[in-house]
Amino acid sequence: MRYATRIGVSTLAISAFVASAAAAQEFNWRQFEGEEIYGLVFAAPYTDSWMKPQVEEFEELTGITVQIEAMVDTQMRKKQDIILAGQDSSLDFYTLQMDNRGGALTSAGYLEDLQPYLDDPTLTPADYNYPEDWAGGCLNTVKVIKGQSLNNLVFSAQAQLLHIRKDLFEEHGVKIPATMEELEAAAKALTIKDADGNVEMYGFLSRGWGRLTTASFATYLFNHGASWFRFEEDGTRVANIDSPEAIDAFEFYGRMIRDYGPAAALNNRPEANAAMFAAGKTAMLSALNYYIYQFEDPNRSRVAGKVATILVPSGPGGSFPNTPTTSLAISPFSKHKKAAWLFIAWITQKEQMLYGMKNGAPMCRKSVWTDPEYTPPTPSWGESAQIAIDYGIAIAKPQAIAISEMRDAVGEVVNVAIRDGSRAAIEAEAKKQAAVMNQLIAQTEKGVDFQGPFRGDRVSVPPEKQVLPIEAIDMSH
Amino acid sequence: MREAAPKAGTLSGLPRAGGDVGPRERVVNWIDRNLPIIFNVPTVLLLAGLVAFPVLLVLYTSMTDWFLYTPEKRQFVGFANYVAVWSDPRWLHAIWHTVYLTVGSVFFQFVLGLGIAMLFNRQFRGRTFYRSVFLLPMIAMSTAISLVWIIMFNNSFGLLNFWLASLGVEDHIAWLSDEHMAMPSLILVQVWHWTPFMTLLLLAGLQSLPSEPFEAAKLDGASPWQMLVNVTLPLLKGHIIVALILRSIFAIKEFDTILTMTEGGPNWATETMNMNIYFNAFDYGYTAQAAAKGVLFFLFILAIQVALLRFRERQWSY
Numbered sequence: 176m177r178y179a180t181r182i183g184v185s186t187l188a189i190s191a192f193v194a195s196a197a198a199a200q201e202f203n204w205r206q207f208e209g210e211e212i213y214g215l216v217f218a219a220p221y222t223d224s225w226m227k228p229q230v231e232e233f234e235e236l237t238g239i240t241v242q243i244e245a246m247v248d249t250q251m252r253k254k255q256d257i258i259l260a261g262q263d264s265s266l267d268f269y270t271l272q273m274d275n276r277g278g279a280l281t282s283a284g285y286l287e288d289l290q291p292y293l294d295d296p297t298l299t300p301a302d303y304n305y306p307e308d309w310a311g312g313c314l315n316t317v318k319v320i321k322g323q324s325l326n327n328l329v330f331s332a333q334a335q336l337l338h339i340r341k342d343l344f345e346e347h348g349v350k351i352p353a354t355m356e357e358l359e360a361a362a363k364a365l366t367i368k369d370a371d372g373n374v375e376m377y378g379f380l381s382r383g384w385g386r387l388t389t390a391s392f393a394t395y396l397f398n399h400g401a402s403w404f405r406f407e408e409d410g411t412r413v414a415n416i417d418s419p420e421a422i423d424a425f426e427f428y429g430r431m432i433r434d435y436g437p438a439a440a441l442n443n444r445p446e447a448n449a450a451m452f453a454a455g456k457t458a459m460l461s462a463l464n465y466y467i468y469q470f471e472d473p474n475r476s477r478v479a480g481k482v483a484t485i486l487v488p489s490g491p492g493g494s495f496p497n498t499p500t501t502s503l504a505i506s507p508f509s510k511h512k513k514a515a516w517l518f519i520a521w522i523t524q525k526e527q528m529l530y531g532m533k534n535g536a537p538m539c540r541k542s543v544w545t546d547p548e549y550t551p552p553t554p555s556w557g558e559s560a561q562i563a564i565d566y567g568i569a570i571a572k573p574q575a576i577a578i579s580e581m582r583d584a585v586g587e588v589v590n591v592a593i594r595d596g597s598r599a600a601i602e603a604e605a606k607k608q609a610a611v612m613n614q615l616i617a618q619t620e621k622g623v624d625f626q627g628p629f630r631g632d633r634v635s636v637p638p639e640k641q642v643l644p645i646e647a648i649d650m651s652h
Numbered sequence: 653m654r655e656a657a658p659k660a661g662t663l664s665g666l667p668r669a670g671g672d673v674g675p676r677e678r679v680v681n682w683i684d685r686n687l688p689i690i691f692n693v694p695t696v697l698l699l700a701g702l703v704a705f706p707v708l709l710v711l712y713t714s715m716t717d718w719f720l721y722t723p724e725k726r727q728f729v730g731f732a733n734y735v736a737v738w739s740d741p742r743w744l745h746a747i748w749h750t751v752y753l754t755v756g757s758v759f760f761q762f763v764l765g766l767g768i769a770m771l772f773n774r775q776f777r778g779r780t781f782y783r784s785v786f787l788l789p790m791i792a793m794s795t796a797i798s799l800v801w802i803i804m805f806n807n808s809f810g811l812l813n814f815w816l817a818s819l820g821v822e823d824h825i826a827w828l829s830d831e832h833m834a835m836p837s838l839i840l841v842q843v844w845h846w847t848p849f850m851t852l853l854l855l856a857g858l859q860s861l862p863s864e865p866f867e868a869a870k871l872d873g874a875s876p877w878q879m880l881v882n883v884t885l886p887l888l889k890g891h892i893i894v895a896l897i898l899r900s901i902f903a904i905k906e907f908d909t910i911l912t913m914t915e916g917g918p919n920w921a922t923e924t925m926n927m928n929i930y931f932n933a934f935d936y937g938y939t940a941q942a943a944a945k946g947v948l949f950f951l952f953i954l955a956i957q958v959a960l961l962r963f964r965e966r967q968w969s970y
Contacts, residue, residue: 253934260720260939279721279937384829385917438807441829441918576721579935590918594830619719 202300204521207514208238212267214515215255217501218245220465221331222270225531225538226522233521239514252276259285262508267515272501273327274569277319279576280504282623286326287505292516293325299520308525312567313539315633316500319574321624327502330523332537334563335394335497335571336556338452338460338470340365341483341648343376351483351645355398355427355490358459362435365458378435380448381428381461386582387445388589390571391461392428393497399424400492403573403585404625412625414573414612416585417605420492425601429592441593453478461487463499464560467552468535484556485644486563486636493635496559498567500539539564559644566636574625577615584608584615714944720937733944742920743945746928747952752835753924754903757842761899762892764843765850770884772851773858790848798912801841802828805913831921834914838922841909846902850895857891858884897960904953925949 216222222245230241246254251270258266259280271280280286292298293305305328306314313329337358343365344351352358362378369375382391396402401421404412415421432440437451445462452460453469453476460466464484473479486496503519505512521527525546528538532549537560543549544561551557573581591604673681683690714733718726737743772783789797804811805827813824827837861884869883885892907926910916916923916931923931929949933942 256720256934256937282723283721284723385915438824438826439809441826442802442806577936579931586917587919590829594826619721 204237210511210514211240212511212515213242214268216245216270218247221536224534225536264508264510266506267509267511268505270501273316274571278574281320281323287507288324290325308540308542310539310541310564312498312564313500316569321626327504328519329500329502329539331501332539332564333463333465336464336559337485337487339483340458342481343458352488353642354488358488366435377437377457379431379459380436380457383432383440383593386586389582389585393570394487395428396424397495398490398492414609417609425592429596432593467556471552483648484559486559489641494641496563496567497570499571554647554649555644558647562640568633576619584611710943714947716940718940720939733941746923746925750924754900756839757903758899760843761847761850764847766854768851769854772855787848789845794908795912798909829918831919834922853895857888861887
């Protein structure tokens with residue numbers, strides 16, 4: 176009997192050793208040892224809290240040296256363009272937002288097809304689980320042109336949500352908004368003036384500056400039942416920003432900022448808006464959800480513990496959370512494509528994404544959101560962020576080849592909506608800018624077929640889910 | 653018997669050509685003869701690589717249809733881009749904005765600079781200290797001061813609106829977000845930043861002027877205004893033209909302040925020619941059209957400077 180046990184234990188030990196050896200042989204992380212790769216990435220919270228801190232571990236595991244250059248988005252995009260246009264082989268991987276320049280970079284042939292790398296078991300670990308473990312809202316953003324290959328790996332699941340001061344709502348007995356009407360009523364009630372008529376607390380704040388407004392305005396546009404573009408009967412894609420629903424959305428958004436927001440909204444960049452909210456000057460802020468880590472940090476915020484995060488209220492057209500995701504991609508001119516892929520495949524594994532989540536970077540893998548090791552910064556933030564990545568769509572910008580000019584065009588309409596506000600003025604500017612957008616489509620999109628997103632091809636957040644973040648608010652503060 | 657000294661003007665003193673000379677001597681002779689050319693070759697190559705090549709590349713690019721975000725190969729289109737830019741309303745507005753910014757900022761810099769230069773040209777206690785302090789804005793980085801001015805201009809909590817409110821002006825001025833106010837606001841920053849430079853140039857001119865004409869005018873009973881108009885300005889004319897040329901070149905090329913403060917907005921009200929070129933080249937991907945606009949921008953600066961220089965030549969021989 177003892178002999179049999181000994182044999183059994185030995186067999187198990189040998190099997191375990193063989194299995195682990197086989198597993199190790201299955202995936203060879205050191206196959207590109209000695210190579211050096213260079214990546215150009217956005218200077219963003221996920222770069223500092225997720226990517227950069229893990230590079231050393233990757234270098235030790237693989238023997239690949241990784242050089243990461245992080246730059247602010249506008250400068251990074253220009254450097255990226257110069258390198259790619261010059262077909263410079265020094266750039267191996269980079270970050271991009273598909274809803275921003277995905278169409279242009281795809282059309283120009285600046286993105287390597289990643290499907291062969293994903294399908295190759297020698298390059299992708301067996302348990303990588305793409306796309307099964309990726310949230311629907313993230314996957315919605317991956318392909319922007321019909322027939323586009325899988326040329327990017329989406330990782331960042333940030334979303335445009337509504338941050339509210341739950342203490343003020345409670346103190347003034349204001350209903351937390353689930354609809355656009357309730358949002359305006361709340362903004363009005365929480366725009367508080369002192370005895371001299373000076374505003375002590377602004378009810379609402381969102382982006383009001385130039386082209387940046389498209390990202391925050393997008394949800395209001397879609398929730399009002401409008402969209403950036405529509406199809407004509409003959410299949411031609413045309414601008415839709417002059418439709419009655421779009422004018423409603425411009426009017427509403429402009430009124431919200433003009434009547435209930437600080438005049439500084441017209442000057443402020445997103446960071447300045449977040450700083451105003453953190454300083455306790457506004458009751459509601461429509462902004463990206465990663466700012467919660469700033470708001471909940473007592474060293475950088477006067478509102479720590481007083482903030483809840485909910486979905487932007489639904490409108491006549493439904494509820495479409497805007498998820499301007501970020502992806503990793505490989506330059507087709509790189510000489511170290513496989514090593515670059517290895518880095519992408521490694522840094523987007525569950526363990527590495529969980530590291531990012533725990534350090535404040537919302538990630539696209541579904542499993543990290545439900546991992547017991549992860550606790551969201553606030554319950555309402557967790558609910559709203561998760562709904563956003565399930566239902567979100569990439570609507571932050573009017574997707575097009577001439578994306579920057581499109582954003583400038585929409586920015587002008589928003590500017591008129593905030594400063595003037597009359598429906599006639601908004602209509603006139605929207606018509607003018609729609610014509611500009613149509614001309615840009617004709618000029619730059621010959622043979623390019625954008626697939627959306629358009630209204631009708633995405634599902635609205637159901638009303639019962641819309642209220643989940645509100646129900647999750649912990650009113651103790 | 654003494655050896656003959658090497659012939660002047662040669663390295664070796666060997667016979668220049670002909671006679672019974674070996675290949676080595678011939679090479680040395682050739683080098684010797686072409687020494688001035690050989691010494692200049694590195695400089696010429698460097699200039700060709702760093703100046704001529706980029707200029708030729710820009711000229712070539714301006715005659716293609718290069719759009720950055722298309723896989724299609726660029727085609728030669730001749731002068732089509734040079735024609736097309738004149739139907740671009742933003743480019744036409746950008747020319748006007750460039751003139752507006754340049755004339756507006758240089759005019760106020762000149763008027764203030766001259767006044768302050770005349771003040772600093774007088775003797776008073778602490779003059780060196782005040783002069784040094786006054787020059788400080790000039791040495792500050794444009795981007796840094798632009799960021800400070802953005803805060804000062806902020807509609808809600810900016811210092812300027814706060815001062816205006818304390819003076820009883822309750823309506824907040826949208827300094828940078830109103831399309832009619834944005835350019836005057838930029839001119840204000842330019843005047844603050846560059847008036848010290850104008851002052852420096854004019855002060856140098858004032859200090860180099862002879863004292864006799866001033867003494868003579870004083871003896872003749874000229875008033876301060878007459879002294880300024882009839883003595884100071886005519887004598888200073890050469891310096892004034894140089895100062896105006898320098899400042900107008902800088903103002904036409906102004907970029908960092910505009911990019912930092914308004915990015916050409918709102919509604920492109922502060923988009924100057926080089927901002928328009930920047931957007932076309934690096935934001936919109938219209939590489940060829942941006943190159944054509946770059947060439948036109950160069951010609952624009954050249955034309956203004958040639959005109960100013962001619963004016964200076966005419967006025968110099970007083």
